[in-house]
Amino acid sequence: MSGEAYEILALLMRYVFALIGALIVFRSFIWLRKDARAYRKEMKTLPDAGLVGEIVDLDTGKAQPLPREGVIGSARECDIRVKGDGVLRRHARFEFTEGKGLKIIPARRGLTLLNGVEMRGPGYALHGTQLGIGVHALRVRLFAGLNVPTPVAYPEPDSILDAVDEEIPWTNITVDNSYYLPEERSADAVPFGGQTQDYDGQYDDDGQMTWQYAYSLEDLRQEQAARQWIDAQQDEEEPEPPKRRRRRNRRE
Amino acid sequence: MSEKKTKRAHEPGRNTLLAMMVFFFLAFFLLALKDGQWQSFALSVVVPAIIYIGTAGISHLFPSDRLLLSLTNFLCALGVLVLYRLSPSRGMTQAFNYGIGVGCMMLCAMMVRYIRSWKWLTALIMVGSIGLLALPLVFGRETNGAKNWFYIGGYSVQPSEIVKLALLVCVSYLLSQRKVFLSLLFAGACLLMLMLQKDLGTALLYFGVTFILLYTATGSVPLMIGGVAGGAAAAVLGYQMFAHVKKRVAIWLNPWADSEGAGYQIVQSLIAIVNGGAWGVGLGLGNAQVIPEYYNDFIFSVILHEFGLVFGLVVLCMYLFIIIRGVMIARRCRTVFHALLATGCASLIALQTFVIIGGNIKLIPLTGVTLPFISYGGTSMLCSLCVIGLLQGVASRNKAGVKEDRELAMAGGDAR
Numbered sequence: 001m002s003g004e005a006y007e008i009l010a011l012l013m014r015y016v017f018a019l020i021g022a023l024i025v026f027r028s029f030i031w032l033r034k035d036a037r038a039y040r041k042e043m044k045t046l047p048d049a050g051l052v053g054e055i056v057d058l059d060t061g062k063a064q065p066l067p068r069e070g071v072i073g074s075a076r077e078c079d080i081r082v083k084g085d086g087v088l089r090r091h092a093r094f095e096f097t098e099g100k101g102l103k104i105i106p107a108r109r110g111l112t113l114l115n116g117v118e119m120r121g122p123g124y125a126l127h128g129t130q131l132g133i134g135v136h137a138l139r140v141r142l143f144a145g146l147n148v149p150t151p152v153a154y155p156e157p158d159s160i161l162d163a164v165d166e167e168i169p170w171t172n173i174t175v176d177n178s179y180y181l182p183e184e185r186s187a188d189a190v191p192f193g194g195q196t197q198d199y200d201g202q203y204d205d206d207g208q209m210t211w212q213y214a215y216s217l218e219d220l221r222q223e224q225a226a227r228q229w230i231d232a233q234q235d236e237e238e239p240e241p242p243k244r245r246r247r248r249n250r251r252e
Numbered sequence: 253m254s255e256k257k258t259k260r261a262h263e264p265g266r267n268t269l270l271a272m273m274v275f276f277f278l279a280f281f282l283l284a285l286k287d288g289q290w291q292s293f294a295l296s297v298v299v300p301a302i303i304y305i306g307t308a309g310i311s312h313l314f315p316s317d318r319l320l321l322s323l324t325n326f327l328c329a330l331g332v333l334v335l336y337r338l339s340p341s342r343g344m345t346q347a348f349n350y351g352i353g354v355g356c357m358m359l360c361a362m363m364v365r366y367i368r369s370w371k372w373l374t375a376l377i378m379v380g381s382i383g384l385l386a387l388p389l390v391f392g393r394e395t396n397g398a399k400n401w402f403y404i405g406g407y408s409v410q411p412s413e414i415v416k417l418a419l420l421v422c423v424s425y426l427l428s429q430r431k432v433f434l435s436l437l438f439a440g441a442c443l444l445m446l447m448l449q450k451d452l453g454t455a456l457l458y459f460g461v462t463f464i465l466l467y468t469a470t471g472s473v474p475l476m477i478g479g480v481a482g483g484a485a486a487a488v489l490g491y492q493m494f495a496h497v498k499k500r501v502a503i504w505l506n507p508w509a510d511s512e513g514a515g516y517q518i519v520q521s522l523i524a525i526v527n528g529g530a531w532g533v534g535l536g537l538g539n540a541q542v543i544p545e546y547y548n549d550f551i552f553s554v555i556l557h558e559f560g561l562v563f564g565l566v567v568l569c570m571y572l573f574i575i576i577r578g579v580m581i582a583r584r585c586r587t588v589f590h591a592l593l594a595t596g597c598a599s600l601i602a603l604q605t606f607v608i609i610g611g612n613i614k615l616i617p618l619t620g621v622t623l624p625f626i627s628y629g630g631t632s633m634l635c636s637l638c639v640i641g642l643l644q645g646v647a648s649r650n651k652a653g654v655k656e657d658r659e660l661a662m663a664g665g666d667a668r
Binding site for chain 2: 001006007009010011013014015016017018020021022023024025027028029031032035036039042045046048049050067068069070077093095143144145146
């Protein structure tokens with residue numbers, strides 16, 4: 001092609017290139033917007049997207065959505081926010097692990113209980129596990145369909161104190177959630193001790209709470225009494241030498 | 253049959269992809285008409301085909317983000333086009349780098365998609381990165397005031413480009429584990445090595461990315477104030493310590509004072525941009541080779557010269573869309589690590605683009621960083637595509653997460 005002809009063609013093509021470029025940008029912008037809109041729409045149909053369950057405050061009955069990972073504490077930026085005595089600003093971290101459950105990593109300071117056992121390192125919570133954060137008792141609820149081990153369901157004892165006489169399950173540090181997961185609650189059980197709760201939408205037609213693993217406040221009181229009894233029993237025992245105790249804790 | 257047709261017609265971005273392919277077919281065909289070379293004719297078919305395979309093919313093989321893929325492929329192909337027009341040998345090398353880069357991108361995407369625990373890998377990467385950054389100090393040669401290259405078997409390698417990826421992964425992981433001090437220690441060690449190499453442009457990028465990640469992860473205002481104060485102190489110190497930094501600032505303030513000497517680069521760049529005007533001088537009609545480093549630092553000036561200001565804005569919009577897309581991917585993440593990784597990738601591309609384009613148009617002092625996806629250079633191209641690979645991996649995990657949520661919703665989704 002001659003130089004002049006090429007020059008004319010190249011000068012004309014400048015506009016074509018700019019036009020195609022502008023078209024690509026416009027189409028990309030539309031694509032970006034459409035995708036954002038489609039995602040928002042999809043999220044509306046999946047209100048639990050990105051969540052693995054919820055954490056219920058057993059004192060108030062309020063439920064907070066549980067993301068895959070985050071922090072429990074009293075600070076505003078925490079994913080699960082609980083306020084009260086003994087709750088640190090960043091009390092514990094948690095992350096959901098496929099096939100294992102919700103890993104709880106407590107802060108060095110502060111008291112964190114997993115099914116009534118003080119946590120000295122990371123532990124796993126399953127569906128129904130009770131967490132103690134400061135003065136708060138929280139219940140972990142994980143969605144059905146998640147890949148986590150099924151908690152071993154023990155028959156519900158007549159009372160916790162009876163169970164304590166036979167065995168003291170909460171001294172078992174390996175947290176497998178094996179303690180006290182009632183399969184069924186009696187028909188006349190009143191959720192949360194009959195108190196008015198914010199936890200709505202969880203009752204069936206007969207007014208029975210559909211969430212079968214909820215503890216009533218009475219259960220909690222019994223559990224606290226049992227724990228106090230165990231503490232009293234332990235205090236009566238002769239204290240072990242510090243080194244030996246430390247070793248035993250580590251082994252546990 | 254008709255259903256299949258409808259499905260195809262509604263495939264997202266089909267028309268955009270078609271427009272990109274037409275653009276490069278016309279551009280390479282125009283160059284082929286000028287030089288009559290068979291390579292140009294071949295490229296007019298091969299480059300659109302690569303764009304199609306690189307976008308539609310990959311998204312069929314791997315659940316990835318098509319928009320991000322198509323925009324990245326457009327910018328990479330634009331780099332090949334501009335380099336081929338100015339220097340055919342460099343253009344062919346860049347096309348080769350582009351092909352290798354697509355492979356690396358897929359590798360990075362798969363790593364992010366399938367690696368579950370980054371704990372030990374991060375520790376390994378951290379040690380490796382410091383070792384890699386030390387290599388130019390021992391074996392490197394000083395170029396343009398910086399000693400940030402070393403040579404292996406005739407190939408030049410810039411470790412600071414590779415360590416960019418390591419910085420993204422390690423700082424994101426450490427911050428997601430709330431190990432703020434360790435992440436600052438690692439970033440600080442990398443910055444120190446770069447200061448020793450006198451590679452201040454890359455150091456600026458490292459600092460910026462770490463700063464953004466730190467703010468995203470902690471939201472701590474005192475930490476940010478400390479970071480800004482530290483950055484300002486380092487900038488003043490760098491200015492006082494390094495002669496070439498002083499020189500670059502002086503050139504930036506008044507390039508015309510020494511337009512035939514130190515300011516020649518920036519003056520030629522500004523002249524080329526002005527000559528291009530709104531619509532450019534026309535593909536193949538420009539004379540952008542007069543700009544020193546036209547294929548590397550000043551490639552955006554070349555684009556403005558030959559394609560014009562309007563097309564320059566189109567390129568800027570594409571970078572902007574890539575960054576917005578990165579932020580969107582970060583917002584959709586299920587885990588803190590992936591959210592931070594995506595934020596880091598988007599901020600790295602944003603900072604790098606701003607620093608080099610700002611330098612080209614005399615908005616800020618010129619630093620020796622490359623324009624992502626377009627500038628000539630194997631390491632730069634590979635690393636830019638790897639950053640996109642990391643983003644693709646995160647996007648793929650997000651898609652898997654949504655799929656899982658859908659399945660959970662179908663399964664009942666409530667408590668057992």
